[in-house]
Amino acid sequence: MKLVQISDPHLVAPGKTLMGLDPFRRLDACLSDVEARHGDADLVLVSGDLSDSGGADTYALLKQRLAHFSLPVRLLLGNHDHRAYFAAAFPGQVDGEGFAQAAIDLDGSRILVLDTLDDGRVGGRLCPARLRWLRARLAKAEGRPVYVFMHHPAGPVHMPALDPLGLAEPEAFLDCLRRHGDVRHIFAGHLHRLVTGHWGGVPFTILRGTNHQTALDLVSRRTGPSFEAPAYAVIEARVQTLVVHFSEF
Numbered sequence: 001m002k003l004v005q006i007s008d009p010h011l012v013a014p015g016k017t018l019m020g021l022d023p024f025r026r027l028d029a030c031l032s033d034v035e036a037r038h039g040d041a042d043l044v045l046v047s048g049d050l051s052d053s054g055g056a057d058t059y060a061l062l063k064q065r066l067a068h069f070s071l072p073v074r075l076l077l078g079n080h081d082h083r084a085y086f087a088a089a090f091p092g093q094v095d096g097e098g099f100a101q102a103a104i105d106l107d108g109s110r111i112l113v114l115d116t117l118d119d120g121r122v123g124g125r126l127c128p129a130r131l132r133w134l135r136a137r138l139a140k141a142e143g144r145p146v147y148v149f150m151h152h153p154a155g156p157v158h159m160p161a162l163d164p165l166g167l168a169e170p171e172a173f174l175d176c177l178r179r180h181g182d183v184r185h186i187f188a189g190h191l192h193r194l195v196t197g198h199w200g201g202v203p204f205t206i207l208r209g210t211n212h213q214t215a216l217d218l219v220s221r222r223t224g225p226s227f228e229a230p231a232y233a234v235i236e237a238r239v240q241t242l243v244v245h246f247s248e249f
Contacts, residue, residue, distance in 0.1 A: 001107040004034050004044045004071075005149070005233040007189030008209030010052035010080065011061055018052055019225055023211040024061060030210050030232055031069050033249040038234055042106050044071050045113065047189040047207065048078025048151030050086070059089035076100060077117040078151040078190060079124065099130060103137040109237060110141040114150040116167055124152025124167045124190075131172055138180040146183045147237065153188045153206055155199035161223040162191050162214065174200045184242055187233070194231065194246065205244055207233050 009027040012018050034044060051058035059082075066073055075093050077086060077100045087094045094100050099115040114134065116124030126134065138146065154170040156163045167173060177183040178200065186204040192214040195206040208231050215226040229248040236243045 001109055001237040002038070002041045003111070003147070003235040003237070004038055004041045005047055005187050005207055005235060006030055006034070006044065006210060007047040007207040007232075008049040008078065008192055008211070009046065009062075010049050010209065010211045011058040012052050013055060013057050014061055019212045021211050023052065024065075026210045026230055027062075028065060030230065030249055031065065033247070034232060035070055037247070039070065041071055041234075043104065043111070044073045045111075045149050045187070046073065046075050047149055047187065048076040048116075049080045049189065049209070050075060050078070051082065052080050054080055054082035054085065056082075056085040056088070059085050063089050074102060074104065074113050074149075076113060076149060076151050077115050079117060079122050081117060083117060083119060097129060097133075099133070101130065101133060103140070105144070107237075108144055108239075110137070110144045110146045112137055112146060112148045114148060116150050116152040118168070123165050124150075125169070126167070126173055131176065134173070134176050138176060138183075141180060141182075143182070145237075146177075146180060147235075148177070148183060148186045150186065150188050152190050153204070154186060155204075157191065157193070157195050157197070157206070159191075159193075159216075159218055159223065160221045161217060162193075165190070170199070174202065177202050184237070185244075187235070205233065207231070
């Protein structure tokens with residue numbers, strides 16, 4: 001199974017810029033690079049903050065671009081996203097409860113796409129309804145390995161400016177994963193930094209954004225932007241191995 005993760009495009013209104021950069025141009029370059037180099041990918045996942053403003057015009061722009069993209073795509077919601085505008089543009093990406101979440105079975109594995117958007121807040125949350133959904137989909141994995149994609153990180157990365165902005169009350173989430181027993185990896189975004197490690201024994205990867213990054217600062221309670229090369233992740237999953245490559249473009 002080959003997956004591609006893209007994160008945090010932060011689209012703005014057509015013709016506008018963000019931090020002196022054109023988010024749409026960067027996302028366009030990213031998608032073109034993925035198609036050219038990884039056209040055999042089974043699925044592309046964009047892990048939230050699709051929009052910076054949450055405006056309907058940004059989702060229209062994204063919808064127009066994806067209409068000319070040849071690979072299957074799953075879109076996640078981040079704190080900058082607007083749930084109603086997203087659902088209007090991408091009704092097929094939202095379930096009956098209004099959440100952008102899904103269980104996708106590929107090549108003997110289960111991919112769980114989570115909706116951690118806590119409307120109006122920077123940090124994320126899995127409400128009781130979403131936790132019930134998660135427990136049910138883990139139970140139905142029936143021994144298959146599970147890969148989890150979400151916007152908000154579930155645990156600390158030891159950056160004081162960023163740690164308060166992750167998933168609220170992560171213990172219940174991690175307990176769900178531990179009970180399943182074969183959750184291979186968590187993939188997240190939100191922090192605009194490339195970070196790897198594990199939370200409670202579950203390995204994780206946090207990906208850079210396609211537009212701008214966050215400066216590495218392990219001391220301050222405030223941090224600023226940086227302009228490292230944007231990258232996407234190429235995930236090669238096998239029965240016994242999981243390898244994550246990072247492709248700068």
